[in-house]
Amino acid sequence: MNDVTVVTSVTYPSPESLALVADVQYHEPYLSAALNRKFRGIVDPGFYAGFLPKPGGGMNLLITSVDGDKTAGAASVDIGEFYQVTIQHRKDISLALSAGKKYAIVLKGRYLLGEDTYQVNTASHIHAAEFVARTYTDSYQLGDGELLVCTVNIPAGVSAITQEMIDTSERINRTIGIDISDSVTSSRSDVAASSLAVKKAYDLAKSKYTAQDASTTQKGLVQLSSETNSDSETMAATPKAIKSVKDLADTKAPIESPSLTGTPTAPTAAQGTNSTQIANTAFVKAAITALINGAPGTLDTLKEIAAAINNDPNFSTTINNALALKAPLASPALTGIPTAPTAAQGTNNTQIATTAYVRAAISALVGSSPEALDTLNELAAALGNDPNFATTMTNALAGKQPLDATLTALAGLATGANKLPYFTGTDTVSQTDLTSVGRDILAKTSVLAVIQYLGLRELGTSGEKIPLLSTANTWSARQTFNGGITGALTGNADTATKLKTARKINNVSFDGSADITLTPENLGVTSLTFEKNNGEMPIDADLNTFGPVEAYLGVWSKATSTNATLEKNFPEDNAVGVLEVFAAGNFAGTQRFTTRDGNVYIRRLANKWNGSDGPWGIWRHTQSATRPLSTTIDLNTLGAAEHLGLWRNSSSAIASYERNYPEEGGFAQGVLEILEGGNYGRTQRYTTRRGNMYVRCLAASWDASNPQWEPWLKVGHQSESRYYEGDLNVLTDPGIYSVTGKATNGPMLDTVGATLLGILEVIRRFDGVSVWQRYTTTGKSETTQGRTFERVYAGSKWTEWREVYNSFSLPLNLGIGGAVAKLSSLDWQTYDFVPGSLITVRLDNMTNIPDGMDWGVIDGNLINIAVGPSDDSGTGRSMHVWRSTVSKANYRFFMVRISGNPGSRTITARRVPIIDEAQTWGAKQTFSAGLSGELSGNAATATKLKTARKINNVSFDGSGDIEVLPVGVPLPWPSDTVPSGYALMQGQTFDKSAYPKLAAAYPSGVIPDMRGWTIKGKPASGRDVLSLEQDGIKSHTHSASASNTDLGTKTTSSFDYGTKSTNNTGAHTHNVSGTANSAGAHTHTVPLRRPNSGGMNFDWLDGASSGTVVGNGTVPSSGAHTHSVSGTATSAGAHAHTVGIGAHTHSVAIGSHGHTITVNAAGNAENTVKNIAFNYIVRLA
Missing domain, CATH: 2.20.25 (N-terminal domain of TfIIb)
Structure with a gap:
């Protein structure tokens, strides 16, 4: 069964979990490329649904996928020259933006052959589709695969994005698919009529109209009539009849809101009439007379009455408000600070009591009470706020012990754990520590228990007794004599033939009674322990x-x-x-x-x-030894971990492009290095015998069945070991190539039309799309050798070849340092005026001659043109143009300025005056050394000062207005009243068209809000102009420490462990034999004891005598001798030893040490310095 090893695994995310889902992103590049080309040129790029921006709360922009009844958005983007990718918008996405900036919100799609995105590999950091927020400028350009969703212009200082800040006017919205409707009454422009709807309309039109005469009951043909007094119901009025009626109607007043002219009249209504009848002047005059009636002469006009009530239109309200401020006689509710006469002390009736009366009464009540008890509150506090104070005190006294000296002495002790009080005199008490031993002894219930606890023993020769050295003792336990013993002992440790307890050697039991043999297994020596x-x-x-x-x-x-x-x-x-x-x-x-x-x-x-x-x-x-390559090994198959290391190619037959070598043939012999690292964890580096070095990495995760590698990138500086004869347009692989005359699309051709021999250098940009070519000719002709040309491929087409001039080719092209043939023609609108070139052309061969370039007569004279240097990188050129002639009559000299693109240039020609000719000046001239002859004009009309003067260090010569300070500069102003032409800087918008200079300073159309803000110079990096910076304190530290304190060496309390006893087991004997060592000549000191019976007889202390020891005697020195010892030492029996531990203390060194100090926060709510508040204003212009 073959071993199967999983080299890599790829995890695919669920599309339902993604907010943006792009088109095909498969690993297999050919299928995905084909699918993504399918609709290129058919589906235009743009938004078809969703992707709608709106405020998302605070400084967040929400891009929602909901669009009407559609819950998912759809967009199409073009990528590169060939691909089109559709992007679905399935979930809302929120972008966090900042104030004071204008953003371009961009939808970016991505597709690249062999590239894994997160959509097909969760380990990838590349997004197949994403939203990007970029800073927007007027020159902003979208990149490949990008669509503009919207722009968001956020003024400085705002805290939330509003809908007004969002602009979708530059967004490309598309519609695909049309709804079909059967309705014949719909007014929608985005719905198409179905065939059924068209048929319904046709049937309706066909069935409703006939060719019969029309009447009030049926449709049909209608006869026209221009009569204006006809009562016919079968004829229709002509425009003439309608105009006649209209002209008559125009002379009549309308019923609704008529606007009468002239002197209209109406009947006079009876006095007292109150209806919609028109009132004439007579009716009004009579009504006014009746209104005045018998009013006094000083109050018979409304003006006089108004004056009488102080012209107050709210007189009634004013009077009522004034009355409301007065107190009623019954139960008045006074406000403010009402006053009244102060009654005499002792008055006891209904007279109002003033504060003075009350204060005097309280003072009399307080009388001579001490100040600390002159209020009820103070008295209550003194009694503990206890309403039953007397009862409380009585009860408290009842629970007290009568005064006693002994109790008083005990009460004076400080209580604490493990303390024992004791009397040192009459009614004098002290205390000491009560140790655990003391507590144990006090807890005993008998004297015997105390003796046993203290480990006390009786004297004796065996058992649980203390032995005497002068008696034979029976030892029940083994004794150890470190200094040896005297006398004879039976037995010897050297003669032991068996260990009391058997021991193990390498897990084999051994007690000394027999030999043992250790096997390799016992020693742990196996094939696992050595090779x-x-x-x-x-x-x-x-x-x-x-x-x-x-x-x-x-x-x-x-x-x-x-x-x-x-x-x-x-x-x-x-x-x-x-x-x-x-x-x-x-x-x-x-x-x-x-x-x-x-x-x-x-x-x-x-x-x-x-x-x-x-x-x-x-x-x-x-x-690092090398492995051999062979004709059976394809370099694409070497990428697994087992292939890491060095491989050698020592044969000219191995390297070939079919086996994916970077070069082929004998010169491609070399060394292949397979390294761990690089893209997808694997890198190949190939070095040829000529020194060319190539590098490539995996283009996808390693798959032995279908390995994907990036193209070889040439690292060395030698040309390929072959000649290139193909099309230079398709040569985009980086490298250096030797080009022959068979190659096509080169920059120069020889006399027979073949490409000049040369060296081509190719470099590809990191984006994998843009390519740069530089071609240097190696021909033998003096004019064609060593010429250099460059061009760039930007993803869709090559630019033209552009020569890179050197000290030889530049003069050759510009006509400097040698004879150059004249041009056959020159079109001023399209000719390429190379900076620094010298040009000759016949005057009659020039076309599109600029206005203002008056040559007098157009003839065959040569015209010379000297082109000046380029104006930076723009299209503008300045040049001298003059006629090559000795004739004074038609000699002309012009200074010419051109700008703009060929075919639509702007050309300005100015004729240069010649001193020995009469000149017509179209502009004012200045003659610094004076001028002879008569002049027209007056110095009073001067428009410019001879010497410019400075105003506030700004140069001024009268030729134009100046501004001492640029518009937009914030100015401190010491008043709340703003001078004319200025505005407070408080975050308001302004009309950019009305104030263009201010708009140049603040393109957003918003004046910064300077209230409470100071101005700071913009740092060299990290800040945008007009960006806000909140309060902050420069990072710093505080140091604090407590002074060192040496607590010295402290002593624990004394503790007496008393006397402890060992156990009383192990009675035993010893066999003793041999001869004790000689002690040499020596004496013995013997104590003397008085007998118990008294008298003057003394006994030696032999262990049996008793009495008082009265002195010590010394026996005479005897010679050196030994003692023979044999027999068995008497067993001491089971016994114990008493060990005195005694009272002692322990010292604990604390030593010098420090403490951590926490510094509490302090200061104001914000960082300030001493300051004076000014208003910031800015000039409007």
Whole structure:
């Protein structure tokens, strides 16, 4: 079973999860390219539905896919020269924009042969379709595959996008498909009539009209009549009859809102009439007389009455409002600060009490109370705000202990955990720490328990007793004598024949009673711990079967190339060498193969060993020896991990274009390097024997069944090792080519029409579309050798060849330094005036001669033209033009300026005066040295100062208006009243057509809002002009530390562990034999004890005597001697030892250290400096 390795995997996103879904993006380039060409030229680029921009809240622009009854948008974009891609808009998308900028919102589609986008590979960062927000300028141009959705012009300082800021006027909207309707009454312009609707209209017209006379009951033919007094119902009025009636009607007043002229009259209505009858002057006069009636003479006109009420049209309201300010006599509700007389103290009636009266009464109430208790609030606070204060105090006193000296002394102690109070005198108390030992002792219920707790023991010779050195003791536990012992002992440690406890050596039990033998298994020595030489492998061995098991581990030799093939899973063909198999690495299995040429390969298990043939991973080339290429290897197939490393081509028969080499033939012998890295993780680099170097990367994820590589890119500087004889128009692969005369579309031809021999350099731009060609001729002719030409391919067509001039070719073309034939003709509108050229042409061979170029007579004289330098990169040219003649009569000299594109040029010709001729001046002349003769005109009409003067450092000579400050400069103004011609800068819009200079400074048509803002010089980078910057503090740090404090060395509280006892088990004896070492001559000191019975007799302290020790004696020194010891040491029996720990303390070093300090925030709400508020104004112009 063959090993299958997945090299790469591609994850495809669900189209339902994407907001924008573009057309075909398949991996297989030919199918996708064909599908994306299908509708190119049939479906025009533009928006067919959806993609509608609108405010999205705040500074967000929402592009919605909903368009009427359609829930998904559709757009078509053209890509490059051949492709058309449809983009679906399925979900709304929000774009975050910034204030103070104008944006172009662009829909961008993408398609490139062999390129993965995110739509077909989630690992790709390339979008098949996306929205892009770019800064908009007047010269903004859309790129390839782009459609303009809208522009958004956001004024500075705004916080939300509005619909007025969104402009879709430059958007291309399209319609595809037409709805069909059967209606014959529809007024819609986007719906077509069906055949049924047309038939209905036809049938209706056919059935409704006949050729009979018309009447009031039927349709038909109608006779015309010009009579204006006829009562016929079967004739129709002619325009003449209608005009007669109209002329008569024009002399009549209309019933509705008539506008009468002359002196119209009407009957006088009776006084008191109140209807729609017209009132004449008599009726009105009588009504006014009756109105005045008997009013006094000072109030018989409305003016006099109005004056009497102060001309107040709201007199009644005014009076009522004034009355509303007065208090009523009954229950007045006074406002403001009403006053009244102050009553005498002691007054007790209904007289109003003023604040003075109340204040005096309160003062009398307070009397001489202390200031801290002169209010009820202060008194209540003093009583704890307790309404039952007396009861509370009585109850509190009832719960108190009578005064006692002992209790008072105890009450003075500070309470705390583990403290024990004790008396140091009468009614004098102190306290000390109560340790855990003290607490344990106090908890005991008997003296015996206390003795046992303290580990106290009796003297004795065995058991749980303390032994004396002067007595024989029975030891129940093993004793250790580090300094040796004297006397005879039975037995010896050197004669032990068996260990009490058996031990293991390499897992084999050993107790000293017998020898043992350790096997390789005991020592862990197996084929897994060293490399075993297995010799020659079988002649037909398949390396996949050499697994990490004992039978195959170790070193194998392959001494013959027979069956050493890729099919047998060797790392290369004819792989004579050494195989090493290890039980280590990934899944505990690794193979390493070293060929006789020095190539080293390694591979590992890809999963657990299956017991027969793997699964093994790929061979990886780990050492830099080369592998051979052959005629059976296509370079496109070398891209997997097992191909990494160096490959050699040592034969002229191997390299060919069919096997995807960058060059072919014998000169293409060289070295191929396959490197990990680059596009899709793999790069090939090929170096020929001539030094040419080529590089290419994968164009898609590695697929061994269909590998996709980018074109070879030439890195070296040598030309290809062949001659090029094809069409230069199709030569777009980067490189250097040797071109022959058979090539076509070159820049120059020789005398027989063949392309001049030369060297062609081709460079492709990073976008993969634009190509640059430079051609240098290598012909032998003096005029054609070493000429250089350039041209560019921009994706649709080549530009013309343009010569790159040098010190030889430029004079040759411009007519400098040699004789140049005259032109046969010159059209001033179309001729290419090369900057710096000298031109000669007959006057009568010139056409489209500019206005103002008056030659007097058109003849065959030669005209000389000297073309000046170019005006930067524009089309403008300036030149001198003069007649080549000695005749003074027709000699002319012109300065000519041309601009614009050929065929529509603007040409201005100005004749240059000649000193010895009379001149007619069309403009004012200035004669700095004076002028003799008579002059017409007056100095009072001067329009320019001889010497320009400066106003506020701006030069002024009277020839034109000046502006001291450019329009748009913010000016501080110390007033809220704005001077004429200026405006406050508060974020308002302005009419750009009315103020064009201000519009030049603020193209958005919005004056910046300077209220509360200061002006800052624009940094060198990172900021746009007029962009806003919010409050901020320059990044800085604070340092703070607490002073070092040495807390010294602290001591814990003293703690007495008392005396502890060991356990009392292990009674035992020792066999003792031998001779004690000689102690040399020595003395013994012996204490003397008085007998218990008194008297003056003394005994040596021998262990049996008792009494008081009164002194020590020394026995005489004896000679050196030894003691023989034999027998069995008496068992001390089971016993214990008492160990005194004693009270002690522990010292803890705290040492010098610091503390972290947190600095609290402080300051104002914003960053300010000392400032004075000015209004910013700007001039309107």
